[in-house]
Amino acid sequence: MDKLPKIALPVIFAFIVLVILISKSAVTIGSGEAGVLYKTFGGGVVTEEPPLGEGFHIVAPWNKVFVYEVRQQEVYETMKVLSSNGLDIQLEASTWFQPKYDELGKLHKEKSEMYKERILLPAIRSAARSVVGRYTPEQLYSSKRDAIQAEIYEETKKIVDGQYIQLNEILVRDVTLPTSIKEAIERKxxxxxxxxxxxxxxxxxxxxxxxxxxxxxxxxxxxxxxxxSLNDKILQDKGIDATLELSKSPNAKVVVVGSGESGLPIILGNN
Incomplete structure (x- = not known):
């Protein structure tokens, strides 16, 4: 009985250490997320293996896991840009994006968790300035909204494709012109x-x-x-035809007694 406390203390100590190790080693990746493993004694960020998927994982307590959201996200940006004639234009746009899953390790190693602020937003602003600068305020206000949206998307995509970011869509939500320019365009x-x-x-x-x-x-x-096409002969024939038709009527008695000066028959005795 006297030896029990001496045995219990190491067991309890070992159990506590085990609990601490498990708590330090256990990593849970949530829905729509993925983890990038950092090996402290194994070369740093793991880039050649797939990221850790959703669920429970055990990693060495001296390693770290950086969790990223990998489903589609949205960033809303309001920008001041210049039109082709140098007027200030306010552009509001929403961008749909997500990190490329298979290249998440490279994204973390080269761009860090601040990739939206360091890569995506500067790319959007640069593309917007370039595209809007090709158009006049009249085009921006009326007919070219869809074209501007498509061009900003294409130019932004060229930049971020090599930066481990998947660009899904850019939506131009509003284009605000100076009040005086807007009124002049509306009058025109x-x-x-x-x-x-x-x-x-x-x-x-x-x-x-x-x-x-x-x-x-x-x-x-x-x-x-x-x-x-009419001549006297035709008129005379027409008159005769009409007279014959009239003579067949039960309500009329027709007597032909020669012809008139025009050569047409003379009708007498109509009851």
């Missing part, structure tokens, strides 16, 4: 719209007038052809 657009409406009315009226002229010309041509 309104005048252009009114001019287009006026031209449309003129074209419509001209088409309607042309239609009336064509119809009138058609009628005139028909009458001219008809008049040219």
């Amino acid at each position: 657009l309104k005048q252009e719209q009114e001019s287009l409406e006026y031209e449309f009315r003129l074209v419509t009226a001209e088409k309607e007038a042309e239609k009336v002229r064509i119809e009138a010309q058609g009628k005139a041509d028909a009458n001219r052809i008809l008049s040219a």
